[in-house]
Amino acid sequence: MATNVKVVGTDLKQVTIKVNPGTYLTDILEQACEKLKVPSSKYLLKHKQKQLDLSNTWRTSGLIPGAKLELVVRSNTPTAINVALQFPPPESNLFPPSGRVTEKLPSDFTLWKLLRQFESGKSSQGKNLNITGRGVVQTNNGTTAGSGQLYYETPVLAIENRTLSTFADFQKTLSQLGYNSGSVLIRLSFRKTDYTLADAMAEMSHHFKVEEEDQKADEASAGSTTNNNTASSSTHTVPPDDVPSVPSTNNTEESESRPTIKEEGTDSSTIAQPPTTHSDAMDIDPPSADHRPVTIYSAPESNTPAAVLRTESDDAFAPRIEHAQAHQRLLKAAGENQRLLSDKELEAKAAAEAAKVAAIKSIQIKVRFPDNFSAVWPFGPDDTGAALYAEIRKVMANDTAPFKLALPPGKTVIRDDNSPSSKLISGYQLKSNTLINFMWDDKVPNEVRRQPFLKDSAAGRAQKIVVPDEPADVVDDAGPSSYVPTPAPKPNSGGDSSGFKKPKWLKGLGGKK
Numbered sequence: 120m121a122t123n124v125k126v127v128g129t130d131l132k133q134v135t136i137k138v139n140p141g142t143y144l145t146d147i148l149e150q151a152c153e154k155l156k157v158p159s160s161k162y163l164l165k166h167k168q169k170q171l172d173l174s175n176t177w178r179t180s181g182l183i184p185g186a187k188l189e190l191v192v193r194s195n196t197p198t199a200i201n202v203a204l205q206f207p208p209p210e211s212n213l214f215p216p217s218g219r220v221t222e223k224l225p226s227d228f229t230l231w232k233l234l235r236q237f238e239s240g241k242s243s244q245g246k247n248l249n250i251t252g253r254g255v256v257q258t259n260n261g262t263t264a265g266s267g268q269l270y271y272e273t274p275v276l277a278i279e280n281r282t283l284s285t286f287a288d289f290q291k292t293l294s295q296l297g298y299n300s301g302s303v304l305i306r307l308s309f310r311k312t313d314y315t316l317a318d319a320m321a322e323m324s325h326h327f328k329v330e331e332e333d334q335k336a337d338e339a340s341a342g343s344t345t346n347n348n349t350a351s352s353s354t355h356t357v358p359p360d361d362v363p364s365v366p367s368t369n370n371t372e373e374s375e376s377r378p379t380i381k382e383e384g385t386d387s388s389t390i391a392q393p394p395t396t397h398s399d400a401m402d403i404d405p406p407s408a409d410h411r412p413v414t415i416y417s418a419p420e421s422n423t424p425a426a427v428l429r430t431e432s433d434d435a436f437a438p439r440i441e442h443a444q445a446h447q448r449l450l451k452a453a454g455e456n457q458r459l460l461s462d463k464e465l466e467a468k469a470a471a472e473a474a475k476v477a478a479i480k481s482i483q484i485k486v487r488f489p490d491n492f493s494a495v496w497p498f499g500p501d502d503t504g505a506a507l508y509a510e511i512r513k514v515m516a517n518d519t520a521p522f523k524l525a526l527p528p529g530k531t532v533i534r535d536d537n538s539p540s541s542k543l544i545s546g547y548q549l550k551s552n553t554l555i556n557f558m559w560d561d562k563v564p565n566e567v568r569r570q571p572f573l574k575d576s577a578a579g580r581a582q583k584i585v586v587p588d589e590p591a592d593v594v595d596d597a598g599p600s601s602y603v604p605t606p607a608p609k610p611n612s613g614g615d616s617s618g619f620k621k622p623k624w625l626k627g628l629g630g631k632k
Contacts, residue, residue: 122184126151129190140178144171145297160295165189173297197225200293201302204237213246226299231289234274250274253309254316270311271319277306286322411496411510417581418491425586479544483552486511490572492581504533504541514577520567521560
């Protein structure tokens with residue numbers, strides 16, 4: 120029985136997807152992302168704040184008809200999945216007794232990369248396996264027919280109730296199929312196609328060219344990083360000809376001595392070495408024109424906020440009599456009618472605010488970076504947003520990457536401008552010490568974001584944030600906060616001591632007859 124399901128995107132847009140009992144949740148995700156024009160590889164589905172297993176069908180997911188699903192951003196870090204590949208005979212005889220091999224692979228592996236991994240990985244145990252490049256001769260009743268041309272034999276993967284056999288299917292990752300954790304069993308079989316082996320190889324290169332280029336780019340970047348490290352180490356460790364060399368016995372001492380050589384030996388190395396490219400240039404802070412001091416704090420060692428680790432007694436949260444009195448005063452003031460201010464009063468109020476801002480001579484601005492490092496600078500009344508951007512670029516490792524600075528909660532963005540309206544104190548009304556968040560521009564690639572944010576010289580000066588211990592609160596039980604005045608009892612105007620007052624007509628009934 121067909122039904123509809125609503126998917127809410129991250130921008131609160133809703134789309135309706137028609138589903139059947141056999142529809143997989145991965146198909147719902149792909150259709151919703153196609154309608155919302157977002158890549159399906161970067162999102163997951165949640166229902167009532169619970170992440171859904173995308174490998175299930177609509178019948179086995181436990182969702183009701185008309186359910187509303189939420190589209191959430193997937194984590195960039197892949198998870199490890201235990202993948203078991205079941206071989207058909209005669210390949211299954213190579214792996215007794217079950218005929219399958221098991222290996223832990225990342226969830227962002229495509230099916231094609233997965234098959235190549237089983238061909239040449241450790242799980243093959245050195246055996247000669249051919250899964251992706253098989254060719255068979257066309258036969259007729261058991262005898263060779265035609266000119267003996269080899270035809271491609273494509274692998275067919277059976278994952279639960281799904282069958283994947285095309286090159287487009289092999290480009291899907293395990294995560295896109297709904298497997299983000301746990302284990303999965305893949306049953307392998309082969310099917311002869313009408314494509315010749317040469318045509319199939321050409322089509323493979325067309326479909327998987329992008330994947331191979333990405334892999335080569337990663338290897339090239341890793342090789343360039345290794346070469347740079349080797350060159351830098353050779354620059355610092357090779358001594359001059361007239362100085363006897365001392366063999367290094369501890370790699371740790373060598374790595375710790377490199378920053379010292381980089382800072383103290385700047386002049387001699389600059390004279391002796393020819394000019395190099397920007398990537399090999401030494402990490403030296405440029406001289407500052409105004410010599411603005413900066414304090415850099417390192418990232419916290421624990422993922423748990425320090426405020427959570429503090430223990431407070433229950434008495435600190437118990438309301439007292441002054442709290443109730445202050446609340447009643449606020450209610451009383453809110454219930455009174457207030458007249459609008461006159462023009463003269465508004466001018467006086469604006470002048471008082473301007474005088475208050477003009478009296479501010481300096482403020483401290485703390486900028487929090489993406490890697491949880493932070494830095495603090497002092498700024499005066501004449502400093503603008505451009506000065507703040509310039510100070511941040513001095514400590515950035517990649518100072519050419521675009522970024523923006525936002526005031527909490529992120530609606531107000533400080534502009535990189537020298538205009539009077541961009542002054543930090545008078546323009547943005549920063550009257551006290553302020554925290555500002557650093558945010559990358561959308562154009563910055565992920566490779567730049569994963570790199571260390573600060574220069575080595577700036578990160579070496581980072582210090583830990585020391586939280587001062589607060590003095591213990593002294594609570595006086597006999598203080599004025601514990602005293603609650605009680606009104607004096609009113610005297611009775613008549614009647615008994617219970618407070619009951621007799622009416623006049625009842626008083627005459629008790630006289631003489």
